[in-house]
Amino acid sequence: MAGTKAGGQKARDKNLAKDPNFYAKIGAKGGKNGKTGGFAANPELARIAGAKGGRISRRKKPVAQDDVALAA
Numbered sequence: 001m002a003g004t005k006a007g008g009q010k011a012r013d014k015n016l017a018k019d020p021n022f023y024a025k026i027g028a029k030g031g032k033n034g035k036t037g038g039f040a041a042n043p044e045l046a047r048i049a050g051a052k053g054g055r056i057s058r059r060k061k062p063v064a065q066d067d068v069a070l071a072a
Contacts (some may be wrong), residue, residue: 015022039046 018027039049
């Protein structure tokens, strides 16, 4: 792995010199890797997951302005 921008460019050039389709092949592997289809294939699953995330949110409940004025 390159430590500098110049080193990264040198590595890129070397990879492309060995195989002009080097990065295209890597991208194709990533695209073919998916098996489940994700949320785009199943909107109902996305809705359920979003509801679960909302229920277990770590955010605090908003404080009303009246409560803030009384505390001061």
